[in-house]
Amino acid sequence: MLRIQSPEGTRRVDIDNLAITRELFEKVLNAFETIEYPFTLYGKRDKSQEIASSDTKTLASYGLKHGDMIFLSPIAGAVQHAEQPNGNGKAKNQISYTSSSVSTPALSMPGSKIPIRSTVDEDQVDLLLQKMDGTVKRKRDPKNCLHGDNSSCIHCLPLEPYDASYLKDLNVKHMSFNAYLRKLSSGLDGGKYANLDNISCRIKPGCTGHPPWPKGVCSKCQPKAITLNSQPYRHVDNIVFENPNLVEQFLHYWRVTGRQRIGFLYGKFDVHLDVPLGIKGTVAAIYEPPQESTRDSVRLLPDPRQSLVDRLAAKLGLSCIGWIFTDLVAEDVSKGTVRNFRNAETHFLSAQECVMAGQFQSLHPNPCRFSSDGYFGSKFVTVCVTGDSQNQVHMEGYQVSNQCQALVRDECLVPTKDASELAYARQSTAEKYIPDVYYKNTMKKKRVDSDRYVYFSIQVSLQFIHVWMKYFFLFFS
Numbered sequence: 001m002l003r004i005q006s007p008e009g010t011r012r013v014d015i016d017n018l019a020i021t022r023e024l025f026e027k028v029l030n031a032f033e034t035i036e037y038p039f040t041l042y043g044k045r046d047k048s049q050e051i052a053s054s055d056t057k058t059l060a061s062y063g064l065k066h067g068d069m070i071f072l073s074p075i076a077g078a079v080q081h082a083e084q085p086n087g088n089g090k091a092k093n094q095i096s097y098t099s100s101s102v103s104t105p106a107l108s109m110p111g112s113k114i115p116i117r118s119t120v121d122e123d124q125v126d127l128l129l130q131k132m133d134g135t136v137k138r139k140r141d142p143k144n145c146l147h148g149d150n151s152s153c154i155h156c157l158p159l160e161p162y163d164a165s166y167l168k169d170l171n172v173k174h175m176s177f178n179a180y181l182r183k184l185s186s187g188l189d190g191g192k193y194a195n196l197d198n199i200s201c202r203i204k205p206g207c208t209g210h211p212p213w214p215k216g217v218c219s220k221c222q223p224k225a226i227t228l229n230s231q232p233y234r235h236v237d238n239i240v241f242e243n244p245n246l247v248e249q250f251l252h253y254w255r256v257t258g259r260q261r262i263g264f265l266y267g268k269f270d271v272h273l274d275v276p277l278g279i280k281g282t283v284a285a286i287y288e289p290p291q292e293s294t295r296d297s298v299r300l301l302p303d304p305r306q307s308l309v310d311r312l313a314a315k316l317g318l319s320c321i322g323w324i325f326t327d328l329v330a331e332d333v334s335k336g337t338v339r340n341f342r343n344a345e346t347h348f349l350s351a352q353e354c355v356m357a358g359q360f361q362s363l364h365p366n367p368c369r370f371s372s373d374g375y376f377g378s379k380f381v382t383v384c385v386t387g388d389s390q391n392q393v394h395m396e397g398y399q400v401s402n403q404c405q406a407l408v409r410d411e412c413l414v415p416t417k418d419a420s421e422l423a424y425a426r427q428s429t430a431e432k433y434i435p436d437v438y439y440k441n442t443m444k445k446k447r448v449d450s451d452r453y454v455y456f457s458i459q460v461s462l463q464f465i466h467v468w469m470k471y472f473f474l475f476f477s
Contacts (some may be wrong), residue, residue: 002064006039006072008032017059017066025053028072040085044144045150113180113190118368120374125269125279129178134161134277161276170275172237176375178277180233181370196371199226199402201410204432214430225436231401233364235379236269237278239322239397251284251385251393254326258332259293262300266313266321269379281321281381285313322381323360324395325353338387342396347421349384349398354423355415358383358400358408374398378401412437 002024004011028041043049043062051062051070064070067155071446079351135158144155159166161179175183185191203213203221210216241247253261263286272278288311290301313319329339342348349357358381365375381397388394401409407413412434416422425437 001066002059003067003069004028004031004041004072006032007074008215009476015059017064019059020055021051021057021059021062022053022055022464024051024059030105031180032072037073039072042073043068045071047071047073050149077309112181112185113192114185114194114196115192115368116369117372118369118374120369122367122369123379125271126178128271129277129279132277134179134182135159136161136163136166136276138171141431143454155423162186166276172275174237175232175253176235176237176272176275176278177233177235178279183279194370196368196376198371198376199406201226201406201412201435202285213433214428217433223433223435225438226403226407228403228437228439231403234399235377236281236397236399238272238280239283239381239383241283242267242281246283246286247385247395249329250288250324251326252330253288257293258297258330260298260321260326260328261288261293262291262325263288264320265324265381265383266309266318267321268318269321279379281379283321284316284318286288286324295329319424321379322383323357324383326385328386328393329389337391338393340387340389340391342384343387343389349382350420351413351415351423352420353382353384354400354404355408355413358399358405358413361400362407379406405464 002013002015004013011028013027013031015027024041038179038202040313041051043051043064046345049062095447110389122257137158138156141155145153147153160182162175162183167173170250181191184194201222201223201409203217203223205221207218207221209220250261250263253259265281265283266285267281267283269279269281272280289303292299292301310320327342329341331337331339357380361378361380364378364380366379367374370376378399381399385393386396405412411432412425413423414426416424426432426434428434
């Protein structure tokens, strides 16, 4: 007899210690009739001794004897199914391990009940993160923990990946998107009422209760008003350049001509271990499209080779993950210093740059099976090369929020001409309906009032991303 402890409670299973482990799994399935999720069995509470379903290994080989307790734990990436009867007319229950796929609704994050609303191929990094436990392990505190090594307390229990105090200690302002999904599923309902619908600023078509706009609009087809606020999560947490020569070659044009430059970042997304359930973009190449540039502006030209570059990158396992631009003004050529004019007192990205970033993010949506549209937000990043507080060339990474992305996509947001840090929301016309945009005025030094336009600081729509480069040291004998 063995005792099985699980989230559904504790059950007893009568089985001989010489029986194979597959028979144990069958008896556990029969004992827990309400279990509908994939699971595995462990011989110890800390999940250090996994019991695999096998036709050759016995319970005695795992050291199990009468009265022992084993532990049942849900897992991700497995599908529980009943095999068809074989030639002997017998059927057996079995656990088969497959990769996470949106075509299998049973697969989801551990403990999550967020409904799957679409069948779309998600990015591989998202599938890997959804299989992970995600909790932050903590060691036993010798001062506060008064229990033994096999117990836990509030001082050493694992932290959730969205824990606010832990993220604050890491100096992480925005949690990762997958940590945000775990937060949505952390309640008693498991996130089954979570809504990941994309923001729309357009009138819903097909409403027959009134004449079309501008002659009529109703609450059913009218888009909701938008209240601008800081987004608590970000889709990418870190940007890494594989080789510093990539950036050096990109900056060579500015060093020679003094003109600004734009390029597209090609790479891939990987798991970022420094942030719970984080994602990092690894840049392998920078493609510079046709463009006309001056010391103050850049204008992109039509690129007939763009599709060829994308196909070539796909053959190499790469994709376009972002864009990079320079905003450099030399201060002292002999010292190699540049001016610092992007900071908290002025702006980090101008409204024009945020509009451009929002346009690029709309062209590269993030596949998401939890959204009815099949996508939610974007992983497309923006990297600005400018001067830091020490007047040295450095890079800053950003993304605009989903709100800003929707306002740009639906042509509701326009940059200002005189104040680069401000944008304004258009007013409704006979040709186009624009929803109301509300915001909190947090500007201390500058305030713009107008009866025609709604002005607001675009900085509320930014998510900051850390950018760094891998340095390779070569040693010669």
